[in-house]
Amino acid sequence: xxxxxxxxxxxxxxxxxxxxxxxxxxxxxxxxxxxxxxxxxxxxxxxxxxxxxxxxxxxxxxxxxxxxxxxxxxxxxxxxxxxxxxxxxxxxxxxxxxxxxxxxxxxxxxxxxxxxxxxxxxxxxxxxxxxxxxxxxxxxxxxxxxxxxxxxxxxxxxxxxxxxxxxxxxxxxxxxxxxxxxxxxxxxxxxxxxxxxxxxxxxxxxxxxxxxxxxxxxxxxxxxxxxxxxxxxxxxxxxxxxxxxxxxxxxxxxxxxxxxxxxxxxxxxxxxxxxxxxxxxxxxxxxxxxxxxxxxxxxxxxxxxxxxxxxxxxxxxxxxxxxxxxxxxxxxxxxxxxxxxxxxxxxxxxxxxxxxxxxxxxxxxxxxxxxxxxxxxxxxxxxxxxxxxxxxxxxxx
Amino acid sequence: xxxxxxxxxxxxxxxxxxxxxxxxxxxxxxxxxxxxxxxxxxxxxxxxxxxxxxxxxxxxxxxxxxxxxxxxxxxxxxxxxxxxxxxxxxxxxxxxxxxxxxxxxxxxxxxxxxxxxxxxxxxxxxxxxxxxxxxxxxxxxxxxxxxxxxxxxxxxxxxxxxxxxxxxxxxxxxxxxxxxxxxxxxxxxxxxxxxxxxxxxxxxxxxxxxxxxxxxxxxxxxxxxxxxxxxxxxxxxxxxxxxxxxxxxxxxxxxxxxxxxxxxxxxx
Numbered sequence: 001x002x003x004x005x006x007x008x009x010x011x012x013x014x015x016x017x018x019x020x021x022x023x024x025x026x027x028x029x030x031x032x033x034x035x036x037x038x039x040x041x042x043x044x045x046x047x048x049x050x051x052x053x054x055x056x057x058x059x060x061x062x063x064x065x066x067x068x069x070x071x072x073x074x075x076x077x078x079x080x081x082x083x084x085x086x087x088x089x090x091x092x093x094x095x096x097x098x099x100x101x102x103x104x105x106x107x108x109x110x111x112x113x114x115x116x117x118x119x120x121x122x123x124x125x126x127x128x129x130x131x132x133x134x135x136x137x138x139x140x141x142x143x144x145x146x147x148x149x150x151x152x153x154x155x156x157x158x159x160x161x162x163x164x165x166x167x168x169x170x171x172x173x174x175x176x177x178x179x180x181x182x183x184x185x186x187x188x189x190x191x192x193x194x195x196x197x198x199x200x201x202x203x204x205x206x207x208x209x210x211x212x213x214x215x216x217x218x219x220x221x222x223x224x225x226x227x228x229x230x231x232x233x234x235x236x237x238x239x240x241x242x243x244x245x246x247x248x249x250x251x252x253x254x255x256x257x258x259x260x261x262x263x264x265x266x267x268x269x270x271x272x273x274x275x276x277x278x279x280x281x282x283x284x285x286x287x288x289x290x291x292x293x294x295x296x297x298x299x300x301x302x303x304x305x306x307x308x309x310x311x312x313x314x315x316x317x318x319x320x321x322x323x324x325x326x327x328x329x330x331x332x333x334x335x336x337x338x339x340x341x342x343x344x345x346x347x348x349x350x351x352x353x354x355x356x357x358x359x360x361x362x363x364x365x366x367x368x369x370x371x372x373x374x375x376x377x378x379x380x381x382x383x384x385x386x387x388x389x390x391x392x393x394x395x396x397x
Numbered sequence: 398x399x400x401x402x403x404x405x406x407x408x409x410x411x412x413x414x415x416x417x418x419x420x421x422x423x424x425x426x427x428x429x430x431x432x433x434x435x436x437x438x439x440x441x442x443x444x445x446x447x448x449x450x451x452x453x454x455x456x457x458x459x460x461x462x463x464x465x466x467x468x469x470x471x472x473x474x475x476x477x478x479x480x481x482x483x484x485x486x487x488x489x490x491x492x493x494x495x496x497x498x499x500x501x502x503x504x505x506x507x508x509x510x511x512x513x514x515x516x517x518x519x520x521x522x523x524x525x526x527x528x529x530x531x532x533x534x535x536x537x538x539x540x541x542x543x544x545x546x547x548x549x550x551x552x553x554x555x556x557x558x559x560x561x562x563x564x565x566x567x568x569x570x571x572x573x574x575x576x577x578x579x580x581x582x583x584x585x586x587x588x589x590x591x592x593x594x595x596x597x598x599x600x601x602x603x604x605x606x607x608x609x610x611x612x613x614x615x616x617x618x619x620x621x622x623x624x625x626x627x628x629x630x631x632x633x634x635x636x637x638x639x640x641x642x643x644x645x646x647x648x649x650x651x652x653x654x655x656x657x658x659x660x661x662x663x664x665x
Contacts (some may be wrong), residue, residue: 109491113498116495125571125572126576156482160516161514162513169566171551174548174555178550178555179401195494199494199511202504202507251533254529255523258448258511267529384514384516384533385516397566
């Protein structure tokens with residue numbers, strides 16, 4: 001594929017608002033995970049919540065989209081001059097020539113969960129004012145973002161569980177290559193809700209203490225919330241050395257089980273090989289890998305096996321979910337932005353919370369930050385339904 | 398950049414009074430009347446029995462239309478990438494989860510939870526067919542048919558290989574039905590292939606329009622088109638059924654319509 005430039009990007013998560021706060025948290029190895037006090041949840045677990053999200057308000061003209069998820073999107077869009085960069089891009093092409101492709105798994109379902117507690121005792125009806133299109137519907141995030149950024153091109157939400165907002169990079173890349181659009185806003189937003197907290201609990205996949213990816217004693221995920229966005233354009237000749245490129249994407253399906261990967265991680269392996277082929281790279285060209293690394297026993301084992309099969313066991317890598325929690329449908333974009341930051345800062349972020357790396361896993365897991373020459377990095381995202389996606393990002397110079 | 402184009406190699410369909418493509422094609426061509434009939438979702442026999450019991454309407458619907466399209470084109474479904482698009486996924490499953498979370502104990506069934514992901518039909522499709530190529534699962538509210546079609550057309554162009562496109566919707570029970578009144582299950586599968594593929598039903602080329610979307614002549618079919626997002630593509634299917642070349646405008650986002658130019662497939 002032809003490389004695309006990430007001409008703007010931003011992220012807001014439990015690590016903070018915007019790139020500077022995110023990078024500072026990574027440099028100091030600060031975790032955003034804390035005991036869960038979200039809404040009425042009574043589970044003994046930790047979450048990566050975005051600070052003061054409850055205080056964020058949408059502007060009146062966008063109030064039909066009000067929900068926790070779109071407030072998080074609004075908060076993130078206001079960081080790092082992202083909106084200004086998109087406006088410049090829209091002036092250069094046209095609002096109709098810029099696509100919006102965003103990932104989310106649960107959109108504004110928290111509003112629906114709360115509305116179900118407020119049903120009319122007689123009729124069972126939802127409370128007046130319940131907004132299906134603006135809050136509940138999965139597309140609400142992309143509709144809201146498109147309006148917030150005054151764009152008018154093709155738009156879609158891609159909802160493939162925890163691979164969603166990695167896959168948006170691949171869809172946007174195809175749409176640009178096919179000539180459907182000239183540029184795309186991609187990203188992902190997922191916010192805390194009861195469905196995922198109680199749902200992962202029902203599968204016994206939620207850790208009590210902050211998650212410990214690839215630890216010998218890992219015992220599940222910590223759920224986080226995040227919003228991350230990037231503006232993708234064709235890479236032109238005027239790139240700075242610090243600019244970040246999307247070099248390759250790979251996608252595959254496990255065709256195995258709804259919530260567990262095959263032990264050999266063959267779907268993950270296929271996605272990584274495809275991304276390398278798309279980027280015209282060899283396995284030895286990858287300097288750092290940001291693992292999907294959720295912290296469950298089976299996911300981490302399958303991913304380690306797949307990574308070792310493709311890259312060998314010596315490429316340094318880490319999961320940043322010990323710091324951010326698992327942002328589910330936003331994880332792919334969040335970790336792509338973390339990779340872009342890593343390339344800019346020449347910093348491999350160590351994976352925190354992990355105290356003893358599982359000796360059974362054939363990988364070189366970084367627990368401490370390492371400063372090193374980073375040219376090309378890989379980011380994995382895998383989701384329920386056996387949906388796998390791998391992205392390769394690189395410095396322009 | 399030149400126009401996005403593809404061939405439509407085959408169709409699968411399941412909706413009220415439209416039980417399969419041969420029947421639906423006669424109805425859509427005006428050769429037979431549309432008759433109200435409930436949507437009978439076939440047992441998902443392609444799935445292992447343990448998985449079969451866990452499936453809801455969305456999975457059964459998408460397997461039915463997807464397998465009809467691949468069987469009719471005599472294509473092995475395990476070799477195809479697939480694009481799924483739905484306005485709301487599995488409405489019944491979503492309702493059951495919200496109801497459980499509003500109850501005192503908040504106990505969710507693990508199966509209900511993993512079936513709640515929007516890409517559950519794509520996951521079961523892989524398990525049923527063995528397809529390990531990429532799938533995608535999109536949502537664009539009322540524009541979901543158009544959004545899925547655009548994604549599939551881009552894949553055909555860039556990957557230069559056939560792609561199975563499945564648009565589907567299921568109905569919600571109350572109280573969600575009052576706020577999102579989708580009246581019935583409806584699914585359609587289009588097997589898209591690069592232009593010039595042998596044996597195709599038709600060729601389509603993508604354009605845009607701000608003129609109103611095409612409607613169906615028959616009132617009950619127009620009722621389906623306008624009330625079920627996945628059925629927004631019925632005017633395209635009607636043109637395929639009649640074998641008639643010409644333009645079709647399909648509802649998309651806000652003021653934009655997808656304007657397809659349908660022609661007889663070269664090489665067919």
